Amino acid sequence: MAADLLTWFSQGLRRWGRALGALALCGCLLIGGCSSTSGMSGNYEQDTVAVADVLIATIALPADDPGRGEAETTARGLINDYMARYRSRRDVNGLASFTTMQTALNSLAGHYANYPNRPVPQALADRVTKELKKAESGVVRGA
Numbered sequence: 001m002a003a004d005l006l007t008w009f010s011q012g013l014r015r016w017g018r019a020l021g022a023l024a025l026c027g028c029l030l031i032g033g034c035s036s037t038s039g040m041s042g043n044y045e046q047d048t049v050a051v052a053d054v055l056i057a058t059i060a061l062p063a064d065d066p067g068r069g070e071a072e073t074t075a076r077g078l079i080n081d082y083m084a085r086y087r088s089r090r091d092v093n094g095l096a097s098f099t100t101m102q103t104a105l106n107s108l109a110g111h112y113a114n115y116p117n118r119p120v121p122q123a124l125a126d127r128v129t130k131e132l133k134k135a136e137s138g139v140v141r142g143a
Helices: 002-034 044-059 068-086 096-114 122-141
Strands: none
Touching (some): 044 068
16 A cells, blocks of 8 residues: 555656656746847947857966966857857948957957867967957958
């Protein structure tokens, strides 16, 4: 009798546990999907300068810096948010500043995706930093 009661209780708990888990997941997705947590302002010039500054600072962090992992995670999120917001905008994606920025972001994202636990090599860091500064000056000029 006790074994039957225990079996019935555990089966009910599994069923309700799955249902509650699915309900919680749907709630999180609904809330997360409706809110904007990207930190992007929607102003191309401001966002380009802000993202470039953050990425230049992240690249400059020494390999033994304890906050480097978190900074790189933030950088990957910024890269994704920036490209998601501006890649499809025709008024922006033809600009030289966007093309330069996209090249730098793709290079940096490729490194972070393929070598997540390694610092950015100096040659790549120099090239990406140069491109980010070029994109910043271009966007300020309106190019």
